[in-house]
Amino acid sequence: MRFVEKISLPATILSFLAVCFLIALGVWQIQRLAWKTDLEARLEVAYSAPENVLLAKRDIEKLDLAYGRFSGKLLSDKAFQAGIKLKDGQPGHDLIVPLRTAEGDILINLGWSDLKPEDQTLQAFEGREIWFEGLARKPSWNYFTPENQPEKNIWYRLDIPAIAQVKGLVEPWPYVVYAERSSQMSGNGLPNNTRPHLSNNHLHYALFWFSMAGILIVVYIFRFLIRANPQE
Numbered sequence: 001m002r003f004v005e006k007i008s009l010p011a012t013i014l015s016f017l018a019v020c021f022l023i024a025l026g027v028w029q030i031q032r033l034a035w036k037t038d039l040e041a042r043l044e045v046a047y048s049a050p051e052n053v054l055l056a057k058r059d060i061e062k063l064d065l066a067y068g069r070f071s072g073k074l075l076s077d078k079a080f081q082a083g084i085k086l087k088d089g090q091p092g093h094d095l096i097v098p099l100r101t102a103e104g105d106i107l108i109n110l111g112w113s114d115l116k117p118e119d120q121t122l123q124a125f126e127g128r129e130i131w132f133e134g135l136a137r138k139p140s141w142n143y144f145t146p147e148n149q150p151e152k153n154i155w156y157r158l159d160i161p162a163i164a165q166v167k168g169l170v171e172p173w174p175y176v177v178y179a180e181r182s183s184q185m186s187g188n189g190l191p192n193n194t195r196p197h198l199s200n201n202h203l204h205y206a207l208f209w210f211s212m213a214g215i216l217i218v219v220y221i222f223r224f225l226i227r228a229n230p231q232e
Helices: 009-047 160-167 202-226
Strands: 065-074 080-087 090-101 104-113 129-137 176-182
Touching (some): 009 065, 009 202, 104 160
Parallel strands (some): 104 176
Antiparallel strands (some): 065 090, 090 104, 129 176
16 A cells, blocks of 8 residues: 555645634634623623712722713813714714713713714704713723824724823723713714623634535545555
8 A cells, every 4th residue: 555655745734724723713713702701791780780879989980881871071182083983874983072970981872973073053052061871891802993183183092091191181091981871962863882792703604614624625535545555
């Protein structure tokens, strides 16, 4: 028999690397599944909180996210745009306005808007006592998130210390509140955030990648092991 001689070394190496890569993709999807499942559970806990509860900084300082009400004076003159966002095909931004509370300033994300930060509609609320209700969460971004452009008042990465320095915020909370309701602004279409509903298909993706790895192994066996060692 010439079993060893008939096996292609380059094909074996490439097949091995491809199988490893496919398995790695499957493992990554399993990790994403665990992360997404945990996040869904924490969202469920956050949204099960009693309604109309005014949250203090000490209530949520150890949490990544919490749902509740935040009250203070709106600092419309410090508003800014966050990223680029499409809604029904129309370009806009998340409009973010700091809220001055008794415990420091917190960023309020009003949701998608085509308003400019200096728009009079927004300026009309400057200094008013107002509450917002929504999901507070600590901001995060990844390597692909564009760099901020503070000179244009556009922030892609919600880097709270950097924003606080540029905007002159006082004792900023480490959260952004994705407001869903407010005491005064609802008639202007703001805020317009809604409860996040997560797509969690990672188990299907994991099974797909593992299946591809299995198929490649079977193809390799038939091509290089069985055919390379025929019955004589």
